Amino acid sequence: MLCASCEARHKGICGVLNPDQLVALSKHTTKKTVSSDQELFSADVPTKSYSNILAGVVKLTKLMADGRQQIVGLQFAPDFLGRPFKQSPGVFAEAATEVRLCSFPTKILEDMISESPELEHRLHEQALKELDEAREWMLTLGRKTASEKTASFLYMIATHIIPDKGTDGNTIRFDIPIKRADMADFLGLTIETVSRQITKLRKAGIIELENNRTVYVSNMNLLAKASEVDRD
Amino acid sequence: MLCASCEARHKGICGVLNPDQLVALSKHTTKKTVSSDQELFSADVPTKSYSNILAGVVKLTKLMADGRQQIVGLQFAPDFLGRPFKQSPGVFAEAATEVRLCSFPTKILEDMISESPELEHRLHEQALKELDEAREWMLTLGRKTASEKTASFLYMIATHIIPDKGTDGNTIRFDIPIKRADMADFLGLTIETVSRQITKLRKAGIIELENNRTVYVSNMNLLAKASEVDRD
DNA sequence: CGTCCTATTGAAATTCTTCAACACTCGTGG
DNA sequence: CCACGAGTGTTGAAGAATTTCAATAGGACG
Numbered sequence: 005m006l007c008a009s010c011e012a013r014h015k016g017i018c019g020v021l022n023p024d025q026l027v028a029l030s031k032h033t034t035k036k037t038v039s040s041d042q043e044l045f046s047a048d049v050p051t052k053s054y055s056n057i058l059a060g061v062v063k064l065t066k067l068m069a070d071g072r073q074q075i076v077g078l079q080f081a082p083d084f085l086g087r088p089f090k091q092s093p094g095v096f097a098e099a100a101t102e103v104r105l106c107s108f109p110t111k112i113l114e115d116m117i118s119e120s121p122e123l124e125h126r127l128h129e130q131a132l133k134e135l136d137e138a139r140e141w142m143l144t145l146g147r148k149t150a151s152e153k154t155a156s157f158l159y160m161i162a163t164h165i166i167p168d169k170g171t172d173g174n175t176i177r178f179d180i181p182i183k184r185a186d187m188a189d190f191l192g193l194t195i196e197t198v199s200r201q202i203t204k205l206r207k208a209g210i211i212e213l214e215n216n217r218t219v220y221v222s223n224m225n226l227l228a229k230a231s232e233v234d235r236d
Numbered sequence: 237m238l239c240a241s242c243e244a245r246h247k248g249i250c251g252v253l254n255p256d257q258l259v260a261l262s263k264h265t266t267k268k269t270v271s272s273d274q275e276l277f278s279a280d281v282p283t284k285s286y287s288n289i290l291a292g293v294v295k296l297t298k299l300m301a302d303g304r305q306q307i308v309g310l311q312f313a314p315d316f317l318g319r320p321f322k323q324s325p326g327v328f329a330e331a332a333t334e335v336r337l338c339s340f341p342t343k344i345l346e347d348m349i350s351e352s353p354e355l356e357h358r359l360h361e362q363a364l365k366e367l368d369e370a371r372e373w374m375l376t377l378g379r380k381t382a383s384e385k386t387a388s389f390l391y392m393i394a395t396h397i398i399p400d401k402g403t404d405g406n407t408i409r410f411d412i413p414i415k416r417a418d419m420a421d422f423l424g425l426t427i428e429t430v431s432r433q434i435t436k437l438r439k440a441g442i443i444e445l446e447n448n449r450t451v452y453v454s455n456m457n458l459l460a461k462a463s464e465v466d467r468d
Numbered sequence: 469c470g471t472c473c474t475a476t477t478g479a480a481a482t483t484c485t486t487c488a489a490c491a492c493t494c495g496t497g498g
Numbered sequence: 499c500c501a502c503g504a505g506t507g508t509t510g511a512a513g514a515a516t517t518t519c520a521a522t523a524g525g526a527c528g
Binding site for chain 2: 483484485486487492493
């Protein structure tokens with residue numbers, strides 16, 4: 005049984021399944037590795053399967069007719085990926101890095117939900133968490149300056165990758181999991197503006213870049229401050 | 237029994253409760269009327285009660301230390317109001333119009349959820365709906381121009397108030413339920429910009445204003461188009 | 469070595485905000 | 499009945515922030 009050693013087994017939605025359910029589910033799961041920039045599902049196409057993210061980062065995007073794009077969510081292992089109770093997901097999902105998935109037909113999940121209230125509770129909790137994050141990000145998109153947006157993104161990534169180091173004068177080194185173009189689409193900015201703001205944060209001594217992707221933050225307080233207030 | 241004639245009885249979360257549960261709930265509910273601009277709950281204050289919105293519009297806002305504000309959600313009757321499974325809601329709730337509420341202690345709901353999976357399912361569905369809306373709005377905040385944002389808001393309100401008239405060349409008359417300052421906070425703009433964009437839509441023949449709050453749209457297609465593409 | 473992809477930087481153009489003035493409505497009290 | 503003030507909304511002009519267009523740099527890979 006592969007499930008026993010799975011990332012999603014405890015922290016993911018499978019954590020609430022009992023051994024029998026796990027066996028039943030595992031009969032229909034397939035694990036796949038998807039390379040960066042591959043599309044996982046499309047906004048208006050009826051969904052046939054849901055997934056657990058085992059590794060990597062998935063971006064959820066909205067697209068306008070003229071090509072403008074907004075990333076509306078980033079999902080990490082061991083998140084559940086999909087929009088339950090709806091034919092089509094309403095957003096595009098794309099691998100932002102190489103991604104490993106455990107997929108299963110939508111019907112399996114929906115059957116299991118009706119048998120297991122705990123499963124629906126777990127999904128409900130994740131939906132509420134995503135809603136909290138979406139609203140937090142609406143504040144960023146609507147009211148923060150380009151500089152604050154960029155700092156907010158770095159702060160969000162840093163605390164997501166290395167939890168419990170958000171406050172205090174902690175030191176952190178981490179990799180930005182996505183490219184500048186994706187950062188721009190996440191922040192509602194252009195690539196050029198993102199680049200300029202990173203340079204600005206660097207020159208202000210708030211971050212150091214080891215290469216374009218690796219960030220070193222000597223004092224997380226400074227980054228936290230930069231993500232809220234823009235005092236040059 | 238007051239519940240029998242209640243707005244939330246069928247369309248709201250109470251629609252999934254059986255008569256016994258309804259009786260149990262009704263022992264702890266209190267109905268109140270709250271006037272415009274009153275605060276209903278605060279982001280970081282532990283919540284003692286949840287509510288159903290019986291009438292009116294509630295705005296959910298995020299606040300920054302320096303006073304910048306973003307509306308992250310608008311809720312209408314018969315929506316459930318509150319953040320289940322979390323001490324504090326993380327957003328402020330404020331009456332955007334006069335609001336009528338049916339409130340009950342948080343514990344009552346949490347007890348009922350553990351007895352009734354259907355109740356959690358209903359709340360889960362609402363959370364997913366709010367998440368869909370939040371993401372739709374993230375696209376608007378991040379990628380649309382001021383003019384498109386304003387048109388999007390009007391379109392969203394129009395279709396919310398009068399469903400099933402979104403497309404085709406339909407004619408609609410409706411009231412904007414909130415003031416310009418709230419529109420600005422919803423759209424991530426200033427009051428002045430909102431005002432200018434409304435004037436622009438008016439001069440372009442897309443909307444007509446009967447007073448500052450009442451909008452007449454002769455052709456919803458035009459408004460839909462204006463909310464996506466900005467061809468002067 | 470050349471090419472593709474990613475990222476940075478500069479200068480001009482555009483959009484939105486800020487600051488300031490003014491208009492309208494409504495209720496209150498002289 | 500009218501004047502006054504508060505609250506709400508509109509408009510103009512100057513300023514600031516971000517985008518657009520254009521050029522350049524660096525790394526990875528065949």
